[in-house]
Every structure is written in structure tokens, then in C-alpha cells.
Amino acid sequence: MPGLGLTKAAGLVVAWTVLVALSAPYLSETFSQISSLTFIISGLPVPDHPLAKPLKNKTSMTEEHQQSCFCDLSHSYKTELVSLDPLIIYIHSLITPSEITSLLSTAEPMFKPSVVTKHGRQQQTQDRTSSSAGLPRDDPAVKCVLNRARGFMGTMLRDGWGEMGPPQLVRYRAGQRFNVHHDWFDRPLLANDGSNRVWNRVASVFAILQDNCTKGETQFPHAKPIISPSPWNEPMWRGGLEDQKLKNVTDLKPLWREHEDGGLAFRPVAGNAIFWVNLHANGTGDERTNYAGLPLEDGLKTAMNIWPRRYWPYE
Ligand SMILES: *[C@@H]1O[C@H](CO)[C@@H](O)[C@H](O)[C@H]1NC(C)=O
Ligand SMILES: *[C@@H]1O[C@H](CO)[C@@H](O)[C@H](O)[C@H]1NC(C)=O
Numbered sequence: 001m002p003g004l005g006l007t008k009a010a011g012l013v014v015a016w017t018v019l020v021a022l023s024a025p026y027l028s029e030t031f032s033q034i035s036s037l038t039f040i041i042s043g044l045p046v047p048d049h050p051l052a053k054p055l056k057n058k059t060s061m062t063e064e065h066q067q068s069c070f071c072d073l074s075h076s077y078k079t080e081l082v083s084l085d086p087l088i089i090y091i092h093s094l095i096t097p098s099e100i101t102s103l104l105s106t107a108e109p110m111f112k113p114s115v116v117t118k119h120g121r122q123q124q125t126q127d128r129t130s131s132s133a134g135l136p137r138d139d140p141a142v143k144c145v146l147n148r149a150r151g152f153m154g155t156m157l158r159d160g161w162g163e164m165g166p167p168q169l170v171r172y173r174a175g176q177r178f179n180v181h182h183d184w185f186d187r188p189l190l191a192n193d194g195s196n197r198v199w200n201r202v203a204s205v206f207a208i209l210q211d212n213c214t215k216g217e218t219q220f221p222h223a224k225p226i227i228s229p230s231p232w233n234e235p236m237w238r239g240g241l242e243d244q245k246l247k248n249v250t251d252l253k254p255l256w257r258e259h260e261d262g263g264l265a266f267r268p269v270a271g272n273a274i275f276w277v278n279l280h281a282n283g284t285g286d287e288r289t290n291y292a293g294l295p296l297e298d299g300l301k302t303a304m305n306i307w308p309r310r311y312w313p314y315e
């Protein structure tokens, strides 16, 4: 009996060897297929030829190196102008599915009832019934997203006088909302880093991570599309429909619409983001950037708030 087992095992080894020998010419192709799969799943960049350049020992990598290995540096997003004044830009696929997974798992244990700043103090209020979670800025996925958003902002920020600020996740469930508010502060806040500077939120990036909900649009009551309605009653540009067609979505819905109570309302779509400029050129807040998180009828909406800061000398 044991003899038979051995023979079987030996047979298997022979069969395996033959299989490997037969498939050897295709090995590198198979490997690159496997590695592109890994690439899709984990968002890790994969060397051109994995057999020649195996992935490096992760624990011995420098932080920057780790960063470049985690981020999908080839990721591209698409932008559409929505409003020129104030500037509002819609960004398709700002955040990748693997970054979303990573951000959510990082933040999951940290969600707490959201607060707002009123009279200089952070407090809970019926105006904002969501929950939020601060994100660690040294987390690799957080860094990828902040770097990408930083790149998008170009000359709006200056080294030493601008930064991306601490990001936050915010989560809404059925009935939860954030009444009309603005992200900028009425007066710039003193930086508590001993630098004798003040700062304000120069712009906002609001990126959707989970969109399994009904209603829950983001409404800007004072925003208008760039073009005014056609006197011949033709439909407006409805935003991103072409993009959705490529994904073979049967139920084509516009990404934003003119809201019946005024302004524009954006449907939550995971991965996509809204960018807008909060401050006038003279540094004061632009009331037209007031916006609301409309109540969810059902389901779950999770978004990432990025609040880039501009600093000024304190006089
Ligand atoms: C990976 O890096 C660690 C820490 O530098 C080291 O101890 C370990 O031997 C390395 N492993 C390999 C396979 O290089
Ligand atoms: C879109 O998906 C539907 C259902 O899965 C399928 O029947 C149809 O052929 C697809 N259309 C295109 C253009 O791929």
C-alpha cells in the first residue's frame, strides 16, 4: 500500500514536471497576467517583468518607496467644469476602488457623531446628524489621495503657505443630513504651531466612497450652471452620461441636476468628487459656496472631506 502511494506521488511529480516544461514558454505571459490581476486587486504597481525584478522586501523599504509602491501612479481621473464663479469642478474617479477599501477599513473603528464649529467651539448639532472619522495623514492610502488632490490644485497652494489639511470621512444613514453651511471660517483661525500665522479653508474636495443610498445629494443652492437654460427648451448638458454609457449602465441618470429649490444638486457616486473654491481672491469667504448634504431616504453614504488650507501672516 505505501508503495503504491509513493508511485502515485512520483507520478504526480512527473506529471507536474511535464506540465511545467510544456507551459514554460508561456510562463512569463501567465505571470504578467497574474501580476496585472494583483495590480487591479491591490493597486500595487507591478514590475514590467516580475521574474527579472521580484517585488522588493516591503519591510526594508523607505517610506517614500513604500508610498510609490502603494499608489497607483498611473491612475487618471477626468474633470468637468460645472460652475465658473464660484469655481466648481466635477472629478470622475478621483479615488480608486482599492483606495476606497483601504480608507474605509482604516476609518471604520473611528466613526463618532459629527460636530460643527460654532462660536469657536466644536459641538454637536441637529444641523449635522452624520458621523465622522478623522484619517491619519501618514496612512498610505490617505497620502495617495492627498497627493493626487494636491496635484490637481496646482498653483492654488504654495509650499509653506498652503497644505492639504487633516482629512476626514463622513457617513450618513437614513434620515441623516447636513443643513446648508460653508466650509470656510468667518475669520481665519490662528495656527497653533507657534508660527504666528492664520489660515482658512481655501477650497474643498468632497469625494464619495460609498453610494449605496437613495437621495442624499449634495446641493449648492446658489450655484448655477455656466450656460443659462436654452430659450428653445433644449436639455442642458447632463454631466458624465457618456462616461456611464461606457460602463453599460442601463439606467442612465445625470450626475447633477438643477434642484427644484434652487442651485445644483450632485448625486453621490463612489470614486467621484466635487471640488470648489471657498475664498474670494481677497481671502474672504464666498457665500455662494454654501451647500447642504440632503437627507438620505435609505441606505448608506460615506464621503471624504479634504479641506486644503491657505495661511497668511498674522498681523
Ligand atoms: C526583509 O527586511 C528585513 C528587515 O530589514 C530583514 O530582516 C529580512 O531579512 C529581509 N528579508 C528578505 C527576504 O530580504
Ligand atoms: C449591456 O448589458 C446588458 C445586460 O447585462 C446586455 O444585455 C447588453 O448587451 C449590454 N450592452 C452593451 C452595449 O454591452
Ligand SMILES: *[C@@H]1O[C@H](CO)[C@@H](O)[C@H](O)[C@H]1NC(C)=O
Pocket: 280, 281, 282, 283, 284
Ligand atoms: C472681497 O471680495 C469680494 C468679491 O469680490 C467682495 O464682495 C467683498 O466685499 C470683498 N471684501 C473685502 C473685505 O474686501
Ligand SMILES: *[C@@H]1O[C@H](CO)[C@@H](O)[C@H](O)[C@H]1NC(C)=O
Pocket: 212, 213, 298, 299, 300
Ligand atoms: C445597500 O443598502 C440596502 C438598503 O439599506 C441594503 O439592503 C443592502 O444590503 C446594501 N448593499 C450593499 C452592497 O451594501
